[in-house]
Amino acid sequence: MNPTRAQALGSASHNSHQGVSRMRRQSTAADGSRRATVTDVARRAGVSTATVSRVMNRNYPVAEATRERVEAAMRELGYVVNAHARALAGASGRTVGIIVNELIDPFYAYIARGVEREAALGGRLCLVCCAQGDPQRELAFVELMHERRADAVIVVGGSVADRGYTSELARRARELDAGGSKLVLCGRPPLGEQAPTAAVEYDNEGGAFAITDHLLMQGHERILYLGGPPKLSTTRDRLAGHRRALELRGVTPDPELAQPGTFSRNFGYRRMAELLRDGPDFTAVFAANDIVAAGAAQALEEAGVRVPEDISLVGYDDIPVAQELRPRLTTVHVPLEEMGRQAVRLAVGGGDEDDWREPTTGALRLGTHIVVRDSVAPRSGRSTRM
């Protein structure tokens, strides 16, 4: 278990010399000073440790004069409470964990922001990890956060429907739940009935439906779907919405027009450049997300294809880059920050008094809507088979 995890994180073997590092740490304080403890504060203030604790936690009456003496002692000693000891003694660790693919991807960054802000409202701190799309890393981080007794562990983003991975994650969910923590799925489908998780999703399929319909209304029938890992739940849902819209308008989906790949700008650029070289057989492009759209836009630009006059282009997610592209990108807005907020609320309650509803296995689905900008135009005759 341990070696597996270390491997998944690509870490050097660090278990072996915890002892030595501790030795060094202790001897670091050359002047013999260590951190002040409750005992030190109590001694200095002439009270018992219990009283010091009560002063800090304000959960028991303490005489004003005593309080002041204790607070003075804390100040003079530079006392800082040890959260580990506190957590061990029974209080919550006041920590939530979030695992994303990439911090620099605005999709995840906005969700992380929501999580961080909502957590801070409850006086909680936020453990953030990047799994970089590797399920093994993700599992390893879930475990690490469980070790730290995070109140909630939030895993963000689409998931692959791998059998072993799913059952492994379900096991972690049960273990977390048994300890009073919660695994929260954010932007991905539930794990099945036997896994006690909370979930906050967004209407992925509906957004794809809506924006495809938007293209159809403009006369586009041959729409290229570009990018997104083919086995990811996110891609599956977006493609599903896309196809449903096509079929509803009586357009038969052409397998040739589904070109999944990755969520990277680079993929959008390269694949689009290739397709343009062959002579495009489509009048519109539905990029799997805005980042892919940015790459595609560059390829179109370099090929001298005008957007939207020659080819229309849409994205998904509505991250800031959508407003910087020229033409500005029509896309699907996803309430990313709100998802993050709801994820922690679902797991730890509002942080306020209204904390009574048992937040068990809650599920939540937020709406999406399309944002019309300048990258879509009615289909022009000339654009097909240029």
Next chain:
Amino acid sequence: MNPTRAQALGSASHNSHQGVSRMRRQSTAADGSRRATVTDVARRAGVSTATVSRVMNRNYPVAEATRERVEAAMRELGYVVNAHARALAGASGRTVGIIVNELIDPFYAYIARGVEREAALGGRLCLVCCAQGDPQRELAFVELMHERRADAVIVVGGSVADRGYTSELARRARELDAGGSKLVLCGRPPLGEQAPTAAVEYDNEGGAFAITDHLLMQGHERILYLGGPPKLSTTRDRLAGHRRALELRGVTPDPELAQPGTFSRNFGYRRMAELLRDGPDFTAVFAANDIVAAGAAQALEEAGVRVPEDISLVGYDDIPVAQELRPRLTTVHVPLEEMGRQAVRLAVGGGDEDDWREPTTGALRLGTHIVVRDSVAPRSGRSTRM
């Protein structure tokens, strides 16, 4: 101390019902099951707790047969070590903290990525907080991280030269240091001699000098400096480099051309729109960062001013948006991710055996360089006083 912090984080009073929330937590496990402990594992495997500990940490010989029995017991019980207890018993918490202004700002996101990755290499987890530009929030977060005994607390981004704030942060630095942790300043000037900190900076002044010189070489002499909080160290340094370049070429800086404000896109847009309305008295714009540049670019576009033919535009930071703007933005590259990595290395060592150098009060300065794209052109006669 406590109320102050709660206030700074805008949190509801959460200290009062820690007790009740704990009660609920315990009673949550309706089947009476709690988390398995070392004692449980030991009992099940028929060994002592010491042996279980030794199996986990591999720091003491254990017979193969015993090891297997213990590992089986751990698996069957779904045992997950309690990091709080472990940290309390002496081991490092294996945590680093990072405090940024905004997670969704790529400047900070890249640094955070570097921190996270380097931390993960050492098997450490990452506490991430957003101070949102509020020094009080920042101090509160430093304290919370100290409570958690983070191996390092990394504060990122420019700082205001406020007397009280600086001394307060210096005090935190000393307290952290006394406990064997380290405060790391990332992208901001040192605190002074009596504060034991590490620091990783980048050549802010030099980058501003270089890109200003680049504009001068193209014949621009009236250069607008746009955005950036006026009292922030970042702004101070960038302006200093800018002015040094001007003076070196014999151009007298015009106070009218320094228009600080904020680092927001919105500021860049609005201020630039206003200035264009008055009739611009400059031929080039040096935006305080790429985000401000994006806003300025939009204002220029809407005013029908061509970039770079009529007015040249440069930014700072070289975040991805610089490549999406049209024309693509000439800017100053800052090694953001590397800064993050170095920040944790400085504080906790490489994580490998070469850990022997005492990482005390280290300082590091990384280079910057300009990236020439398409947003600068030689000054044209027509562009002045259009």
Next chain:
DNA sequence: CATTCCATAGAACACGCTTACTGTCCGGAG
């Protein structure tokens, strides 16, 4: 066969804090 040594394993304490349980002292009610 007695002695020494090594490989294991256990007992017990320390880590810093919270909290249930026990006082103690006081004023006011009976």
Next chain:
DNA sequence: CTCCGGACAGTAAGCGTGTTCTATGGAATG
């Protein structure tokens, strides 16, 4: 004057691990 309850404060028992010190059995040595 006695008794009782409220307001404080102290004692001590954990919380779950790591680590030191000690103990045991068998192998190796004399």
